[in-house]
Amino acid sequence: MNIRIGFGIDFHQMVEGREFWLGGILIPHTKGALGHSDADVLLHAICDAMLGAACLGDIGVHFPDTDPSLKNIDSKILLKKSAELINKAGYSIGNIDSTLCLQAPKIKEYVPKMQQVIADILSLQITDVSIKATTTEKMGFVGREEGVVAYATILLQKI
Template sequence: MSRIRIGQGIDFHQLVEGRDFWLGGVLVPHHKGALGHSDADVLLHAVCDAMLGALALGDIGVHFPDTDNTYKNIDSKILLARCAQLIGEKGYQVVNIDSTLCLQAPKIKPYVPQMQAIIAGILRVTVEDVSIKATTTEQMGFVGREEGVMAYATVLLEKMAQ
């Protein structure tokens, strides 16, 4: 395997009433939350998939299947830490992350620094190594109608020095 590896992840979740809205490890106040087997943190799931994909290790569904009740309502920060452990076992570490959240509401700018700090802490990188951007879809499609949320993430991995 090469010394540098790049991975791309994407995730989608339906938005529904009566669920907490977790994004980037932060509970974001909103009248809807993401529906899923876990806490449905779309951003952390996209980052996990990007990390796993960089090393051709499959995706989070392979490692944490929604058919396994062990992962029912699990905190996605635990999944992110386990993905970090998996890439560490292969001799790699995260260099940086670039991610984009697609959602119509709520505005997440006030929560981004906390999200960056949480992700950086779990992955043992600096806050400056974690980019989180957000965009709306200009009220188009399922995101624009607030029926769902999606996230993209790109992760650069580097082989650790022996």
């Protein structure tokens, strides 16, 4: 098939005392996402979407949280390595559409920088990386600021 669509989703708990990495940039906030890596939910969801579209498994297959060498790894590295895997499988990225679900902090002002970071890593135009954000209107674990969620959809094209 010449085009493939992938979907990724990631969740992380928000806790005091951690930096908040989102979309490859550090966001000022009183809480950060908890995880084995830097816990960047957006980059993790994009990795899963890429890998899934190419039928290469998921981020946990390639970068397991049981691997001590990946402890606190920068998720930008995981994104780059995921892109290398899909390129090796014969695919390139057409575009990415993503949504972040978080109650706080408001991230509108950070979106262009996130788009640029992701576009640069993946050799895309900034207009090929869509990032939207929403709250859950104070409902559920996201609304209580206990966690953050990211969804990503990707279009791959055969090289």
